[in-house]
Amino acid sequence: MNKNQLSFKVTKVINKLASSEIGSYIDLSLTPPDPFRGRGEIKLLVLGQDPTVHNPKHRKMLKVTLLLNQPGRLRRYMEDVCNGLDLDLDENVYATNLLKNFFTVPPDSLRKTKPEFFRKAADYWIPLLRDELEEFKNVPVLPLG
Numbered sequence: 744m745n746k747n748q749l750s751f752k753v754t755k756v757i758n759k760l761a762s763s764e765i766g767s768y769i770d771l772s773l774t775p776p777d778p779f780r781g782r783g784e785i786k787l788l789v790l791g792q793d794p795t796v797h798n799p800k801h802r803k804m805l806k807v808t809l810l811l812n813q814p815g816r817l818r819r820y821m822e823d824v825c826n827g828l829d830l831d832l833d834e835n836v837y838a839t840n841l842l843k844n845f846f847t848v849p850p851d852s853l854r855k856t857k858p859e860f861f862r863k864a865a866d867y868w869i870p871l872l873r874d875e876l877e878e879f880k881n882v883p884v885l886p887l888g
Contacts, residue, residue: 744878746777749875752871752874753843753844756867757843765860765864768846769845769846770802775844776808779808780836780837781831781832781833783835785836788876789811789821789836789839790839790840790841790872791809791839792851793842793844793850794845809838821838841868842868843868
């Protein structure tokens with residue numbers, strides 16, 4: 744699936760979510776980050792939970808999943824993981840989130856007061872995630888979060 748197709752499908756899911764029973768928690772003011780995609784053969788899929796960081800001011804800085812496009816703690820961690828697997832982060836990794844939209848409150852916080860929240864949100868995103876990852880058959884998945 745190319746970037747434009749994915750963006751179109753992400754927008755459709757967000758619109759459905761916005762009109763759902765959990766719609767009040769969807770932050771429509773922010774554009775979901777793009778997946779991170781290595782330049783070469785993809786040999787590892789990294790799956791994050793969602794892009795909603797705890798500090799709302801930092802959310803608008805997220806343009807690529809897990810901020811793997813810039814220096815930082817998570818990138819260093821993923822470089823170490825990749826080195827241990829004899830992979831190159833910038834060549835062999837595709838990273839995306841299960842839940843692609845931002846929320847007004849981090850889902851981890853909501854899970855404490857509304858345990859069904861994450862499941863309800865995931866129900867909207869799982870079919871798209873399957874489509875998105877279809878091209879990477881037999882590539883191992885490293886879940887984060």
